[in-house]
Amino acid sequence: MKLITAVIRPFKLDEVREALGEAGVTGLTVTEVKGFGRQKGHTELYRGAEYVVDFLPKLKIECAVTDEAYEAALEAITAAAATGKVGDGKIFVVALEQVLRIRTGEIGADAL
Amino acid sequence: MKLITAVIRPFKLDEVREALGEAGVTGLTVTEVKGFGRQKGHTELYRGAEYVVDFLPKLKIECAVTDEAYEAALEAITAAAATGKVGDGKIFVVALEQVLRIRTGEIGADAL
Amino acid sequence: MKLITAVIRPFKLDEVREALGEAGVTGLTVTEVKGFGRQKGHTELYRGAEYVVDFLPKLKIECAVTDEAYEAALEAITAAAATGKVGDGKIFVVALEQVLRIRTGEIGADAL
Amino acid sequence: MNSIQTRGWTTRMQAAGLPLSCALALLGVSTGALAQAPDAAAPAFDSGNVAWMLTSTLLVLLMVVPGLALFYGGMVRAKNVLSVLVQVLVVFSVVILLWVAYGYSAAFTGGNAFFGSFTDKAFLRGITPDSDADGLPELLFVVFQSTFAGITAALVVGAFAERIKFCAVLLFTVLWVTFAYLPMVHMVWSGEDGFLAHKGVIDFAGGTVVHINAGIAGLVGAYFVGKRLGYGREAIKPHSVPFTFIGASLLWVGWFGFNAGSALAADASAALAMINTMVATAAGVVAWSLVEAISKGRPSALGAASGAVAGLVGVTPAAGSVGPIGALAIGLAAGAVCVWGVNGLKRLLRADDTADVFGVHAVGGIVGAILTGVFSDASLGGTGLDVSIGAQVWAQTFSVLFTIAWCAVVTTLAILLTRAVVGLRVSEEDERQGLDIVSHGESAYEK
Amino acid sequence: MNSIQTRGWTTRMQAAGLPLSCALALLGVSTGALAQAPDAAAPAFDSGNVAWMLTSTLLVLLMVVPGLALFYGGMVRAKNVLSVLVQVLVVFSVVILLWVAYGYSAAFTGGNAFFGSFTDKAFLRGITPDSDADGLPELLFVVFQSTFAGITAALVVGAFAERIKFCAVLLFTVLWVTFAYLPMVHMVWSGEDGFLAHKGVIDFAGGTVVHINAGIAGLVGAYFVGKRLGYGREAIKPHSVPFTFIGASLLWVGWFGFNAGSALAADASAALAMINTMVATAAGVVAWSLVEAISKGRPSALGAASGAVAGLVGVTPAAGSVGPIGALAIGLAAGAVCVWGVNGLKRLLRADDTADVFGVHAVGGIVGAILTGVFSDASLGGTGLDVSIGAQVWAQTFSVLFTIAWCAVVTTLAILLTRAVVGLRVSEEDERQGLDIVSHGESAYEK
Amino acid sequence: MNSIQTRGWTTRMQAAGLPLSCALALLGVSTGALAQAPDAAAPAFDSGNVAWMLTSTLLVLLMVVPGLALFYGGMVRAKNVLSVLVQVLVVFSVVILLWVAYGYSAAFTGGNAFFGSFTDKAFLRGITPDSDADGLPELLFVVFQSTFAGITAALVVGAFAERIKFCAVLLFTVLWVTFAYLPMVHMVWSGEDGFLAHKGVIDFAGGTVVHINAGIAGLVGAYFVGKRLGYGREAIKPHSVPFTFIGASLLWVGWFGFNAGSALAADASAALAMINTMVATAAGVVAWSLVEAISKGRPSALGAASGAVAGLVGVTPAAGSVGPIGALAIGLAAGAVCVWGVNGLKRLLRADDTADVFGVHAVGGIVGAILTGVFSDASLGGTGLDVSIGAQVWAQTFSVLFTIAWCAVVTTLAILLTRAVVGLRVSEEDERQGLDIVSHGESAYEK
């Protein structure tokens, strides 16, 4: 199993969720994050004080998938989240040793 | 070492923390997240506009544990977080290559 | 590639980001979290009700780095985030199987 | 000159019976009372007094929305804030309509020592823009008093916030206003023949009628509704102390309408009520903060705000008859005692009174009611008593005890009836999710 | 006694021409109008009336900032809340200056049936502290009326919030106030010769002039500006319902200045307007909540707050001439019909009117305007009509239709001109990022 | 007719000495001043004037809480918002009590050119509800003026927010009010013999007394307290611009009580102050926005709100003596110059004045004070000067310079004393954690 972590533009959430759903992923967990990267920020000005804001609002999506669903999930996210402009985000993949469903105690792929 | 990530119901936090404490886990990091899964959401209505809210508030708990403490931690979380109803959440486990305590520079199990 | 996750004191963010920049890390993702550990909390009192607050505000920084940049990044974070007092935080490292840049579809180190 | 039409209206009322006429009235049919233009030979009302009473009326509204709504709303968790706001607003609105329908009549017409007539001025019949109530347009008196009824009912909801059903709040409100609030007004303010007025109680702006009354209802209600899930175990913190602060501030600002408005004129008495209210509130803030600083080491924002409200509650019955130094003493006392009301006493009582309606309004109200009997005396800077301090303190104490008893009984019956008809609490799962989504289909905040 | 100086001023005005004198005036040069101290043989204004009108003026300001600003600001997303606040504040301020410059003159001086003179009292020339306007200091009348102009313009911005350019808002405002608001005031309130006054319309505090006018402008504006990105697909929720609630509450509180202030005195008529406004609003809250409870199962906070505003809008034209039971009926009707205004009717119209300026202000305004013709009749509790109910309803309906037509045409032209000169919308990327950062360089909240 | 009792009271005072009598007074003992009921042969106060002054008093309270508290509270970080709210509320409350104890006496009784008597009317002795102060109940004058003292002290705390110790704020406040505020009131407002009144200064509602005074205290205080940790390096942003906006709005609304209330009557002078305040504020908003739009490209919400306050500050001394066009000019000037006050000038001064108390209140106050000398002239639309414009401008300038000098010295001494006694700043670690938790044991927000 893999744990896919994608950092995306906030307004793409619904599209990504739908795309993942079509790719067979039925659960995911979303976190509001701030991202720093190539995408340029903006300046804010409060009376005399000017600040450059480099950290931009992004959403982080985590979803655990089976090895089989993995490729499809990656493609789904990429397709749904891309706009082609700097700042579209990244996907990180790590190996998942174990998954457990708290309610039932099921483990492994059954728990997804 | 393992990194345990558990998505739980928010009101279970204190119980889970205590259970983990009894299992010998002394540190953890908590994030507010929104979860999407089998649990049904609700609808909200603002004047004429009706929205189905599928993303439900959850807490994500991350704790790094030694390989020895791992099983006990998993059981502790499962026992404390379960209500038996859909939406209790999931636990994800990944292998941890390294841990470092910033204050002292200690690494590995000593850093936990 | 490695995924470095560091939990730090909030006011250290700018220093850590700069240190990472100097170490060649150009992107990172930040999440507001609550940490529980050895650092003591405080009490709050609302009329008759007193609460001990153990969960302290921390920032979680995630950055994906190449295996080469890894050591330097670790040192950069450690140096920039340390104050020497309990509560400086921890760094966790996991192996990264894959990275993908959504905008271009690039994968691996190119995507960083 | 309106007599014929009014009489005709009366006749139709009697013929049709109340229910039908209510329906007609709601449809706007057959209410001929205001038929004459107000300027046709209108009596000359003193414009200054009218100006101040217009202002006072809207000030009391300001106390309720947004004042009280925010004061309470800030104290609950984010998932329940809207339920508190809706409850306060809708309860207030329902009571305004009830007041017009039969409340004003039952409170302020003749009747016996406990109740006025429920029908004499039902739907304000017979009252025209020219009707005079002690030198004010009667309609202005009606609307000013309507806000008192509305705020008193709204005060109560703070006690069982975060777990009660919305329909239970509404049903309870109607019962409670009818059988606890209206008679209290009648007993104290409707004239010499009112039961407590007759006993010689001094209650300038509503220490017994409003605050003790609401505070007792809150306590009894909180017992019956039961504690919130996790109460005493989980951290149940105010989600926005700034909202509570804004609420307390607007309560202070609006309370000048409540207290100085109770002079029913823009005169020396109103001026006295004004400075008393200012001084007592400042004293309440200082006293609460001081007690907190000494006993807990840190004076808090919630405490300072609560101290303001405690001072305001304390000075309410006294505002028209004590001097500024008496007001200062009452403010200090109310502020200090109410810290105990929400701490030691609260633990003793073991009720989960969410917003401490009892600990602040009943406790502060009792302190104020009794000290009013002391500081109204001329020797202590007051405008003077008709009887000795001892006798007056007894009159005050009797009123307090009577109010507690009457209100406790009515509240118990009202809440039992409510429980039987619609139930009191939402389900455990719903309480966890929060009333905003469950009862009102909304979330308060979105990022 | 100021005549010589004033005349001298007039002469300089005529010599210099308006533009120069404007510039001079702005520089503070050559405006000798107030030369005499106000107490030198000043006419005795009734202090009670003055007190109430001073109060009423600031109450209308309270309606705008923070009232309306929060009411709208809470409904938009967090990334656009500041843009709404700025728009409301700056639009209001610009209109105040415009009012002093030529607005008051164009609205309230002689002229024809549609417009007054743009120059007669430009820059308030000739008005001294002693100038009398029907028993009030004319300056007080000027400033009271300035707030009406300001709030009407500010009402409109709710319709195209979250995507419009800031400079477009300002240019549109100046055009719209000049050609839609000023003539409407002149037609209804400037005297018997105004076009709609002459037709016999009853509009006590601005049902047509303010609410229908603003509501239509909002609808037309929303059409031209177009829908927000993601409208109907993404969840576009209010970011802070409590802010909207505070806003609605302050609208209610301030509206007493609007309605009872429109009596221009602290008298029986103001008292009538006061109770009518209280009762109609409470009825609006109850009606909206009831309709929501029945049709959707859950009465909402946004709904209850909207119901208050609907009731207020409905009773605005009627406040001085119907009785409390008539006000109750109007409040119930406005509350209930506006639920449909923001639901069924809104879907029908297919415009993205962000804050439902049309659905509440135009719809509630129309309901109120027409029912004013009904419930003002003496047989239904009103102060009496000069004509039959039928004739009055027709006068009201005519005024409504005329207002809609006039306003729709002016709005269309104003918005087309604005589009041509500065453009209407920000870019798609800017809209995604939010107007706060893009147009104003700020974020509303920081943790 | 109260003379015997009053005299008896005086005798006891003298016998017991002040400290004892204070204690007694606080215990409510031995204050016989109000012994007569207010209606026993009471003088007839003009009800309209009383109505307006009652209203004005509560309006100034509204400026402080929640107005100023939110205006400042929104500008600080979320971890310090409660500390600001508490400071404003408790400072205000302490000053109210101080005012009753000896402030009113020291400011408004005879004495010399700089101070009144600290004991003559200490604890308001001798003042009954019937006491007349220029046609108003003296108690009303006392309470109206108490709010001025309270707000001035509260204004100062904005300058050293986010790092000062709470007890330092309180000790400083008592010293500063006693030695900076009370004498300034005495010098300007207590009668012809006051030092600055004698020089002919025009300060209608407190340009020097309130705003320059507070602004200088803020600047000096900010120097001594030192910069916030991370100032100039870390991003220290307002945590809630909407709160600041609400605060500014309520300042505007309440300021009508401040300015038009300073007419002490509901008359033509109040009406003039009303329109001037409205126009100058609108002009301040427009000027600040315009300057920002031109110089930074984007007009901001914080800027527009600040512009409103700048306009209000500017027009404060002028409100009763300039014409609306003069007010417009002053508003524009104050709005524009204050942008520089919080930008260029601030960088020059290198002080960390958290909420720009100096940049807005002192700078705007100076602009207003001097232009008052210009636009009060009859030739420029004012009510007229007794001397030439040049002479008046010099009187104004002298007052400004004198105020700056007096206030700077007193503030320095007061802050040095405070530092010696309790210390000024919290520890570095506490500052990082935030004053809310550290000093008050609370968090403002909970999700």
Ligand SMILES: Nc1ncnc2c1ncn2[C@@H]1O[C@H](COP(=O)(O)OP(=O)(O)O)[C@@H](O)[C@H]1O
């Ligand atoms: N090395 C990295 N580690 C973790 N997160 C990263 C890294 N690089 C980028 N990100 C995240 O991805 C987001 C987008 O990256 P950015 O460089 O702006 O654009 P792009 O994804 O188009 O290359 C960033 O805001 C950040 O949250």
Ligand SMILES: Nc1ncnc2c1ncn2[C@@H]1O[C@H](COP(=O)(O)OP(=O)(O)O)[C@@H](O)[C@H]1O
């Ligand atoms: N595949 C997944 N990847 C990541 N998070 C998941 C996944 N499936 C479920 N979750 C998280 O677990 C939560 C609970 O899942 P849900 O399906 O609702 O109930 P249950 O855990 O009882 O099966 C979700 O809200 C989501 O946050």
Ligand SMILES: Nc1ncnc2c1ncn2[C@@H]1O[C@H](COP(=O)(O)OP(=O)(O)O)[C@@H](O)[C@H]1O
């Ligand atoms: N075992 C752990 N797993 C996950 N996070 C941890 C763990 N231990 C500590 N942390 C995180 O690190 C933060 C700092 O830890 P703490 O024990 O307080 O101090 P220190 O890092 O100096 O030892 C905690 O607040 C928590 O967020």
